[in-house]
Amino acid sequence: MMGRHVASGPAVRYNNSMNAENESRVSNDRTISCRGLYWNGPALDPESVSTFARESGLDDTLSALLLSRGVSSADVDGFLNPSLKALFPDPSSFADMDKAASLIIDGLLSGKRIAVFADYDVDGATSAAQLIKYFRHFGQELVLYVPDRIKEGYGPSADAFQHLKDEGLDLVITVDCGAAALDALAHADRIDLPVVVLDHHLMHGAVPACAALVNPNRPDCASGQGHLAAAGVVFVLLAALNRELRKRGKAPSELPDLFSFLDLCALGTLCDMAPLKGVNRAFVVQGLKILQRDESVGLLALSQVSGRSAPRSVTDLTFGIGPQMNAGGRIGDPWLATRLLASERMDEALGIAEQLFSLNEIRKQVEHDILQQARHQIENTLAEAPDTQILVASGEGWHPGVIGITAGRLKDEFHRPVIVIGWGEEFGELAKGSGRSVPGINLGSAISKAAEAGILAAGGGHAMAGGLSVERNRIDELRGYLNQNPELFTEELAQAREVQIDVDVFGSALDMNLIEIIEKAGPYGAESPKPLIRIRNARVEFSKIIGKNHKKVLLHDGTGKIDAVAWRVDGRPLGDVLVKDNVIDVLGYVERNTWQGRSSVQFEIFDAIHIK
Template sequence: MQKRWAQKHNPDINAVKELSATLGIDEVLSTLLLQRGIETYDDARYFFRPDIRHLHDPFLMADMEQAIERIDAAIHAGEKILIYGDYDVDGTTAVALVYGFFSKLYTKLEYYIPDRYKEGYGISTQGIDYAAQNEFSLIIALDCGIKAVDKVAYANALNIDFIICDHHTPGEELPAAIAVLDPKRADCDYPYKELSGCGIGFKLIQAYAQKHDLPFEEVAQYLDLVATSIACDIVHITGENRTLASHGLQKLNAEPGMGLKTLMELAGKTANYTISDIVFMIGPRINAAGRIDDAKHSVELLLATDLDMAKEKGMLISVKNTERKEHDLAITDEALSMIAADVLTPDRKSTVVFNEKWHKGVIGIVASRLTEKYYRPTIVLTRSNGHVAGSARSVVGFDLYEALCGCSDLLLQFGGHKYAAGLTMQPEQVEAFTQRFEEVVSASITEQQLIQQIVIDTELKLEQITPKFFRVLNQFGPFGPENMCPVFVSKQVSVYGSSVNLVGSNHIKMTVYQDGSALFDCIAFNQGECFEQIRQGKSFDICYTIEENVWRDKRSIQLNVKGIKC
C-alpha cells in the first residue's frame, strides 16, 4: 500500500539549542521534547519523571462530591450496590478495580456485565431489571451510561439510583443520575479530559480513599488494571494518563495482580511489558471471554486471589481466544472476498459489509483489518437480536463519530469515539445506511486522509544514535496515542556488503550505515517490494523507530524500518 511521509514542523532552532544546553542532551532529543510541548527544565522533569503526586484532585471532577456522598449513604444504610460495566477491556478492568476496592470495605456488593449478544452495549433494561429483582438500590456504571437517558429514567422509576462513570462524549442531555462523572461534560472543569473508563473508576476510588483518609497504597494496587485499560482503549498517553500508565506498567512488571500475572504467563512473556505488549498480548485475551462467551470470566480472573482459580479461568479464556482467532480469520477472508467482488470498490471512499451469519464478537477486529487493507472508514455489520449491529473504524484525521451523526436518522443507536464506534439499525435500513454513509464520507474526507501516512518526527544522522541517546529516548515512554514512539528519517543510507536478505514472506533484513557511521541492523516488515532495488547497491532513504533487539541474551540497537524510498 502506498504511504506518504509527513514530517512534523521543526521548532525554532534557538529554542532547540537553549533546551539542549539546559538539559545536556542532543539537539534532536530537544526537538522531540519541544514538539511535545516540553519547553523548560521543569516541563522536562515532569515529563521524564511522571510522579504520582502529579495526579489531579478527583474532587475537581463535576459531581464527585455527590457520588461519594451517595456511596457513603448506601454503605451506612446497608443498601445493596451493583457495579455495572461494559464487556470490553476498559469495562472489565474498571469493574475489577471498583469492585475489588469496595469489596474490601463492604460486603453487600455484586458486579454485573451485560451479555454482548442478548443485551448489547451499555446500560440494558435487563440489567436494571436484575437490580430491581435482587433489591439493589444503587448502580455504579463504568465505561458506559453517558447516553442512557431513558434507561436511567426507567431505573429512577424503580427507585434505583445511578452513579455514571464514563469517558465517552455526552449527548445533548445528561442522564438524570445522582452523579455523572465524565470529564467530557461541557460543565466539567476537570483538568484532564482523556481518561479511560477504568481511569474514571480510579478517580472514584481515589476520591473515596481521600475523603476517608485511607492510605494511597489501597488505591495504587489497582494501577496495573488502569494501565491495561489505557493501552487497550487507545486513549491519549499524555498528562494524567501518562502518569497512570507509567506507574501502572511499573506495577504490572514488578508485582501484577494474580489475574494479570496469569494472562502474562499464558502470553509467554512475564516481564518488561510495554503499552504495545498489553495491546497485543493481554488485551485480546481479556476481550475474548466477552466476544465468544461471557465477559464475567474476565472479571473473575482479574479479581482472582486463588492461584488454582486464576489458572482455571486463565485456561478458559485462552481457549476462547483461540476460538476468537478462528472466527476472526474466517470472517476477514469472507469480507475481503465481498469487497474484491464489488465493482464499485475502487471508487468508494468507505467500506460497509454485511453478513447476518458473522460472529458479532469479532466484527470490530475484522473492521480494523479491513481498514488496514483498504485504508478508508469501514463498518462491518451482522445480525443480532433481530437488529443489525455494527462495528466501525476510521483512518487518521477523519471523525467517524461525526459521520455517524450524519446518518443518525437511519440508526437505532450509536456511540463511540473519533476513530471507533458501535451502531445498531433495523435490517431494512442496511442498504440506505450504506449509501448514506458513503455520501457523508465522500463529502467530508480528503484525498490525503485516504492515503496512509508515516508521521516523521525529525531527521537524524545515524552517527547520532549512541547508547546515551537511546537511554534518553527510552525515557520518552510509555508510548501511545499523542506520544508515539519517535519516527526518524535518515537520508542516503547504504547497505553494508551483502547483508540484505528477504525473510519470511515479505520482510527485509539488512545492515546499513551512513557517512562512515557505525553499522545498524534493520528489519523492514512487509516491504519486500523494495528488495531488488536495495540489492543493486544504490543509496536510499529510510524512516524508522529505534528499538532494542535481544537475541540469546545479547542486546543491540535495531532500526525498525517503517518506510523506504529508493
C-alpha cells in the first residue's frame, strides 16, 4: 500500500466547509453556467473520505477521487496497479476464439495467402497493425485491405471479398468490422473464401455464416468482455495464437513478445473510447509503459513530423496522435494509418507521417468551416425553439469524413444530441448524417424509430451515436419527427445537463503534488473521466487570446495564483466571462504542462459561473 501523504496545507474543501451563501447560490437556485450546465457540488463528506484514507493508507485527495469512482478500500491496489496477470481473460472463454486461432495458425504454418480487412479508424488500424507485426515475426506478410469510407462505406462488401478471392487469397481476417456484414459474408461463403471475423460491435440476430466469429458482444459469448475495443479483442487473439503454437511444439523463445504490442492495443482502446475498466485499464497502463521504450517507428515519425514530443500520456495519444491517424480515413487514403503503425523503417514511416499530417491540416480547416456553419444553424434553432431536444444541422458539400466529429464537438458545446447531415456529389443520391448524443438520450433508438417510420432510407446506432441516410427533401421532416414529443426527453435532457464536481480545491493547492495524486488515480478515458475540480471566487487578473480562439488567463482565489487556459472559447459565453477583474467560480481539470523538459501546473477551464 502507499504511504499516507500529509499535505502541506489545506487542499480539498468539503460541503460542510463551504460558504453557505455561495453553496445556496450554486446549488439551490440551479444557476446555469456559461455552458448551460447545472453544477452539482462534491457528494463526498469528510467522514467518508477520512475512513477511506485510514483503511487504504492513502491521502485524503486521492481517497476522495477513488471514492467518487466507486472504488472500495479493499480494491485500491488492483485499481491503482492493474496487471494483465490479474485481469487478462481466458481466450477460450470467447466464442469461436479457439477455432479462429486454429484456422489462422493452420494458414500461417502452411504458407497460405492471408489478408487482414480493417476498418479505417484508429481501432481498426491498431488491430490490423498488431496482426501484421505478429505475422512478420514469422517472416510472412499479410495482405492489407481497408475500404474507402466514401466509395465503399463501412465494413466488408461482396465486391471486396470477390476482389480478394480473385487475387488468390486463401483466408481473410476482418478486424473492427464484419459482425454485421451478413450479405458480404454470405457471398464469401458462396465463393468458398474462409473469413475469420474479429469484432466488438453489438450484434443482433443470428451469427452470420463464416469460418469463425470472435466478438465479446455476440449473443452467445460468455467471456464477459463486451467492453473491449477491437484492438483488445485482437490482443487476446494473439495470446490464443501463441498458445496454439505452443501446443504444436513451438518453444516460447520462438514466439513473439506480446507485451511489445501493448502500445498499439492501448492506442486503439483509448481512441475508440472503450470503457477504462477491467482489463482495458491494464492494457492502457501497461501500454503507456511500452510507449516509454520508443520502439514504435510510426508513432515516433508522426510525432516528429507534427512537432510533438514522443507520446507518453493518454492525452498525447487521444488528442495528439489519434486525430492525425484518423485523417487518412476521413478525407484521404484510408490505408495510411495501418501502414504507418506497421512500418519498421523510419524513412518509410516519415513519408507516411507527412501525408497524414498534411491531410490532418486539411481536415481541421474543412471541419472548422463546417463547424461554423452548423453552429450558426443550431444557434438560430435554439433562438426560435430553446427546448429543442435533438439538434439537426445540414448543408450541401459538407464532407462526409468530418460530419461525425463535427456532431461530437457541437454535442459537447450545446450539451444535447446533435445530428449533422451532408449531401452532394461525394454522398451519392442520398444525404448522409452522423449523430452524437449525451447520457440519458438514446440517439440510436431515436434514429431507428425514424427509419421504422419511413422517414429515413436507413439508420440506426447505439445510445451515444448513430448514422442515417435520408432524402434531402425529408431533412426538415426528420427534424420535426425527432422533436415532436419533447416531453419524452425533458427529464433525460435535464439530467444530461448536470455536471458532478469531484472536489473543491484552493488555488494554493494546485501544485505538482496534486498532479501526481491525480495521475495515480488514472488513466482517464471513457467511463473514467478526469476529475472535475472547482475553484471558487477566483478573480481574473489577466486574460489574452492565444491561437485562433483560445484564452490564456491568470486567476487568483485569495490563496494563490492559477495559470489557466480555455480552448475554443473566444466569442462564446465562456470566453466572454474570462475578462480582467471578473470574479468567477471555475470548473476544470488540473493538467501537467511539459515544455522543453520542464513541467508546470496548468488549469484547463471547462466551465464557469460569473459571480461579479
